[in-house]
Amino acid sequence: MNQSNGTPLLLRTRGMAAEIAARLRVMIDEGELPPGARIDEKDMCAAFDVSKTPLREALKVLVSEGRVTHRQYIGYRVAAIDLDDLASTFEMLHGLEAMAGDLLRQRVSAAQVAAIAAKHRRMVECHNSGKRLEYFRLNQQIHQMIVDAAANPVLSTVYATLMAKVHRARGAANADMLRWSESMDEHEAILAALEDPAHADLPEILRTHSENTAREVLAVLDRTRANSASVQDARTPESSGEPEEVAGSDQV
Known part of the structure; x- marks a missing residue:
């Protein structure tokens, strides 16, 4: 040819x-x-x-x-997923969320709060209709919008980079998220703090939500890893001299 x-x-x-x-x-x-x-x-x-x-x-x-x-x-x-690296990344995110909340108290505008509230309402609709994947995407967008509203470009960039690192972990845990309703309640509290003119509780609310999310994601992934190890142990043949069946050996 x-x-x-x-x-x-x-x-x-x-x-x-x-x-x-x-x-x-x-x-x-x-x-x-x-x-x-x-x-x-x-x-x-x-x-x-x-x-x-x-x-x-x-x-x-x-x-x-x-x-x-x-x-x-x-x-x-x-x-x-490296759970130790993931835990360290989440620790950084907790601090960045609180920092953003502190800066927002002086810098967030009414227009930015309104935009976040509109996105929040769409997320509530996804929650109520059981659209977990769409909820997850909107959740990610809302968090970045909140940090961006702090008007610190370096903070926004670092936060986006670290969130990209935990995105796959959050997605993997999202399919088995046991605290979905609890997380939704926490987002309601975040919005209420944003809409409060004083924004006094915002840093702590954001940090607590980040810590709760990390705790659940790490727990889900740890359970998944343990279950996977158990399955692998169950499939391992005893030393009877018989050849081990290799997973994926049917690939060409």
């Missing part, structure tokens, strides 16, 4: 790979594919209606990003 014939096929493959990578990235970051989950190439090809070539190109990208791992004879899995 000459180059003129081969190039369009290569471009199509690369374009498809980028689209698949973007879709898988969202599935991983928002918890649809949890940490440790096996990525079955056959199932994914069927789901995306593609061949293995663009899928594997997409998976290579996600491996380079640290979202996916690959082992020969084992296949692809969603990367585990």
